[in-house]
Amino acid sequence: MLKIPNHQVAGHKAIDGILGPLIDDSGNFYKPLQNDDRGSNEVSFYESFNSEPRVPKSILKYFPIFHGTKIVNASDGSGLHPHLVLEDVASCYPNPSVMDVKIGSRTWYPQASEEYIKKCLDKDRVTSSITLGFRVSGLKLVGSVANEDDLSWQPDRKFLQNLSAEDVKLLLSKFVSSNMPSEDAAACPDRAFVEKVFGGSNGVLEQLLELKKWFEVQTIFHFYSCSVLMLYDKESLLNGKSSGGAVVKLVDFAHVVDAEGAIDHNFLGGLCSLIKFISDIIASPDDENCISNNNGTKYEH
Amino acid sequence: MLKIPNHQVAGHKAIDGILGPLIDDSGNFYKPLQNDDRGSNEVSFYESFNSEPRVPKSILKYFPIFHGTKIVNASDGSGLHPHLVLEDVASCYPNPSVMDVKIGSRTWYPQASEEYIKKCLDKDRVTSSITLGFRVSGLKLVGSVANEDDLSWQPDRKFLQNLSAEDVKLLLSKFVSSNMPSEDAAACPDRAFVEKVFGGSNGVLEQLLELKKWFEVQTIFHFYSCSVLMLYDKESLLNGKSSGGAVVKLVDFAHVVDAEGAIDHNFLGGLCSLIKFISDIIASPDDENCISNNNGTKYEH
Numbered sequence: 001m002l003k004i005p006n007h008q009v010a011g012h013k014a015i016d017g018i019l020g021p022l023i024d025d026s027g028n029f030y031k032p033l034q035n036d037d038r039g040s041n042e043v044s045f046y047e048s049f050n051s052e053p054r055v056p057k058s059i060l061k062y063f064p065i066f067h068g069t070k071i072v073n074a075s076d077g078s079g080l081h082p083h084l085v086l087e088d089v090a091s092c093y094p095n096p097s098v099m100d101v102k103i104g105s106r107t108w109y110p111q112a113s114e115e116y117i118k119k120c121l122d123k124d125r126v127t128s129s130i131t132l133g134f135r136v137s138g139l140k141l142v143g144s145v146a147n148e149d150d151l152s153w154q155p156d157r158k159f160l161q162n163l164s165a166e167d168v169k170l171l172l173s174k175f176v177s178s179n180m181p182s183e184d185a186a187a188c189p190d191r192a193f194v195e196k197v198f199g200g201s202n203g204v205l206e207q208l209l210e211l212k213k214w215f216e217v218q219t220i221f222h223f224y225s226c227s228v229l230m231l232y233d234k235e236s237l238l239n240g241k242s243s244g245g246a247v248v249k250l251v252d253f254a255h256v257v258d259a260e261g262a263i264d265h266n267f268l269g270g271l272c273s274l275i276k277f278i279s280d281i282i283a284s285p286d287d288e289n290c291i292s293n294n295n296g297t298k299y300e301h
Numbered sequence: 302m303l304k305i306p307n308h309q310v311a312g313h314k315a316i317d318g319i320l321g322p323l324i325d326d327s328g329n330f331y332k333p334l335q336n337d338d339r340g341s342n343e344v345s346f347y348e349s350f351n352s353e354p355r356v357p358k359s360i361l362k363y364f365p366i367f368h369g370t371k372i373v374n375a376s377d378g379s380g381l382h383p384h385l386v387l388e389d390v391a392s393c394y395p396n397p398s399v400m401d402v403k404i405g406s407r408t409w410y411p412q413a414s415e416e417y418i419k420k421c422l423d424k425d426r427v428t429s430s431i432t433l434g435f436r437v438s439g440l441k442l443v444g445s446v447a448n449e450d451d452l453s454w455q456p457d458r459k460f461l462q463n464l465s466a467e468d469v470k471l472l473l474s475k476f477v478s479s480n481m482p483s484e485d486a487a488a489c490p491d492r493a494f495v496e497k498v499f500g501g502s503n504g505v506l507e508q509l510l511e512l513k514k515w516f517e518v519q520t521i522f523h524f525y526s527c528s529v530l531m532l533y534d535k536e537s538l539l540n541g542k543s544s545g546g547a548v549v550k551l552v553d554f555a556h557v558v559d560a561e562g563a564i565d566h567n568f569l570g571g572l573c574s575l576i577k578f579i580s581d582i583i584a585s586p587d588d589e590n591c592i593s594n595n596n597g598t599k600y601e602h
Contacts, residue, residue, distance in 0.1 A: 165562025261466025
């Protein structure tokens with residue numbers, strides 16, 4: 001009854017006998033507990049988050065609903081394994097376009113081991129984390145015709161490594177375009193969905209700004225290696241089935257630590273950087289690298 | 302004619318034959334150019350900052366005015382040496398209280414040498430930079446009676462190292478208090494000047510918020526190892542000579558690099574953290590660790 005989700009873009013995937021997340025038909029997402037501290041840390045986070053009176057109600061919607069833990073058959077065929085049972089944030093989307101953005105220029109926390117710190121720091125330096133304050137850790141772009149998997153594009157890790165500001169701008173533009181889900185850098189994304197997905201009162205930007213307001217004052221948690229997940233469904237937008245807009249969720253809480261009296265300046269800085277990219281795309285809906293000619297087609301200049 | 306400033310709280314001081322900054326009677330601050338890249342980098346920064354049309358006019362007041370470079374006699378007696386000639390930001394204050402806060406959880410920039418990165422990272426980890434997003438790199442608290450140097454307190458580097466959130470809160474409270482400029486942790490600062498210095502439409506908070514707005518959008522410079530300097534004069538505030546409020550300036554630009562398309566998320570995060578501390582002190586002017594008893598004196602509980 002459990003199956004492999006089609007919207008997972010980062011982390012271990014439950015394919016080819018690997019231990020990975022599963023979903024059911026009731027909107028639940030089963031995330032296997034990792035054997036080291038990470039699994040128990042994430043359970044602890046969800047438990048303390050849910051019982052934390054200082055978290056405003058308006059913020060709860062940015063976190064997957066937590067249904068506890070459950071022992072189910074693991075995807076790698078190794079038998080029963082404990083899983084976190086979370087809300088499947090994509091369950092109402094038949095074929096979502098998804099972007100996973102790991103927030104923060106630093107993914108390590110002060111209390112971590114030297115070995116772990118070095119590993120994270122090395123990765124922060126070879127990706128865009130240090131330069132941009134975040135890195136795109138996963139992406140799935142769906143073509144205009146839904147449910148045709150060959151029209152979607154899911155770049156590999158190497159492609160996403162060390163993106164420049166211009167690269168990120170192009171990826172974010174492609175994320176909200178109806179044409180060409182591909183890695184062709186010369187392609188001119190049409191940004192057809194920029195207003196519906198990024199803009200508007202329910203759009204990604206407004207949601208990120210609401211999160212930003214909370215991060216400017218919350219001194220409860222510091223979120224290391226946590227991602228902002230953005231997802232929407234092209235087909236639902238096109239046929240008017242969706243009320244429009246996209247969903248923003250925070251995911252991956254294996255490395256959340258106590259704030260110890262200060263705001264999460266590392267997460268906030270990265271979040272503000274992502275907000276600036278998205279604001280810029282909304283403010284200039286036409287890709288500056290592309291010019292429409294009289295026939296309405298586009299070319300690079 | 303050049304003399305040693307009485308308001309310098311961080312960096313090399315021009316005492317005991319050391320090369321350090323000097324001031325004159327015309328409101329100029331002479332900062333010796335360091336022999337390595339830092340000196341020329343800081344000159345380059347001021348030159349490009351002054352000719353940068355994207356910097357809004359409202360932001361210029363947060364930077365010392367740059368008057369070019371000049372060769373003057375060095376404070377260490379070594380003879381003529383090139384100096385940056387800057388506005389002496391304390392020239393109108395006879396005896397200022399000063400706080401130098403180095404902003405950012407990371408003081409190194411991606412292009413730096415491995416040796417430099419390691420040195421900075423080690424320092425960021427033993428100070429409060431990693432945890433709070435900034436560190437207090439210098440402080441001078443002046444007692445109620447001005448011009449009496451024995452009533453001022455200037456903690457050494459060791460005292461300022463590795464401050465907790467509570468320690469920083471106490472220091473910021475003492476900074477705006479009329480009583481006891483000392484390191485006595487049990488002392489209850491009266492926060493007599495919190496409204497005049499931190500609050501109000503010309504106060505430190507409003508100035509930091511104006512800077513924050515700019516840092517949310519500017520993609521020109523990334524400021525590493527740069528400080529927010531806050532200064533005010535107690536005596537002028539007490540005798541009504543000062544229009545009130547404090548001055549906020551950014552200083553130390555030897556490690557400013559090109560933003561390459563992203564906001565300065567590292568500086569912005571640290572700035573927001575400092576803003577949260579100051580907002581909290583304004584919002585709760587009575588130190589929570591101190592309770593007034595019926596006689597009006599205070600004790601710790």
